Amino acid sequence: MSEDYRPRRSVLYMPGANERALEKAKGLAADALILDLEDSVSPDKKAEGRDRVCAAVASGEYGNRELTIRVNGLDTEWHAEDLRAAGAAGPAAVVVPKVNSAAEVHQVEKALEAAGAPDHTAIWAMVETPVAMLHAEEIAAASERLTVLVMGTNDLAKELRAEHVPGRAPLLGGLSLALLAARATGKVILDGVYNDVKDLDGFEAECVQGRQFGFDGKTLIHPTQLEACNRVFAPSEDEVAHSRVVIEAFEEAKAQGKGVVTVNGRLIENLHVDIARRVLAVAEAIAAR
Structure with missing residues (x-):
């Protein structure tokens, strides 16, 4: 195992424009945090959220939690400024949604270099479309700066016109392709989110499935999911x-x-x-x- 291995059992999304949520995250038992500028931040709060997450990264107040910033997608008006700000802030990683090709990875890498991002700032590529599943290996192999693949299972289900069902049968082909790509290229891979925060039994079952598949950890949308996730993805x-x-x-x-x-x-x-x-x-x- 690589000497720089670090646990990523639980990777929790936190809304980047919500000061209270960012403060609460300092005490949560997450291995990593994704400070989000995309889905959880409304258009009129994008600039405020950008300032907040960059300040959080610079604060040094999150202990040994791995801090990442999810920027807005490549096809949005906020993407370029998000990358400039995140690159300058120097988080552990920049999480990029809907990456569909190696060329897009190269585009992000060049933008981070232009922003002066330190060497330790990695790229985490979200793969969440049929195109991404079919090109997962070339995406994963595109750059040494890219270290993690993140499954975007909600968007994948939408693109497939699939239903969310226990066991995730409609998604298994895509999950398997992404896992094969990650293991073939030596990258970490994180399972997608579980939407029903009140269904802790269903959530734990999906954690068990994800671990059995070979995922390194799981992305989460609520702190109540942390305990089961940390337990399931740790050796007993x-x-x-x-x-x-x-x-x-x-x-x-x-x-x-x-x-x-x-x-x-x-x-x-x-x-x-x-x-x-x-x-x-x-x-x-x-x-x-």
């Missing part, structure tokens, strides 16, 4: 204990020159050891927060 105590047993058994067998290792009757190979080491690394990174 049993997983950590089993991983330690696997590594110990493998190392002991290797020292004895044995070619076959079993744990609880199951054959252990190098790939199982790699998985076990990743589990421990994730658990250690979460504990270090």
Whole structure:
């Protein structure tokens, strides 16, 4: 696992023009925050929101939470100024909605460089259209500055004319394509939001599905979703204990020159050891927060 790995189990959207929400975010148990200038900010509040999120990034008052800024889309009148301001503020990342091509990634990258964005400011590309699903690999591979893909499942469902149903069967093809692209290019990938903030059981079930798929974490729209998300996307105590047993058994067998290792009757190979080491690394990174 990369030495700069950091947990992104829970990534919470916060409305950028809402001073009270930004203040509340300082005490929330989110691994990362997306300070939003897009959907949650009305046109007459865009400039105010831009100033607020840039000030929040510069404040140093959010502890070890990863701070990102979601700008308005490339086809909007606010996009260019959002990128200039965000680049100068230097957040952990700039989240760009509806990225559909490698050329758009390059456009964003050049704008951030022109704004003087520091090297640590990454691009998080939201993939939320059929075109993006079909070109997810080229988007993910377009730039080293692009480090995270973010699923925009609401817009994807709209574009597909699909219904929101438990299990998300209409979206599974797109989710799988984006996951394949992220893993093929070594990028992090975050699952999309769950809309019913009162349905915590349904939300947790979707977290479990997302983790089983291989997502690194999930984007959230309400603080009540944080507890389940952080728990589901973290290794359990049993997983950590089993991983330690696997590594110990493998190392002991290797020292004895044995070619076959079993744990609880199951054959252990190098790939199982790699998985076990990743589990421990994730658990250690979460504990270090």
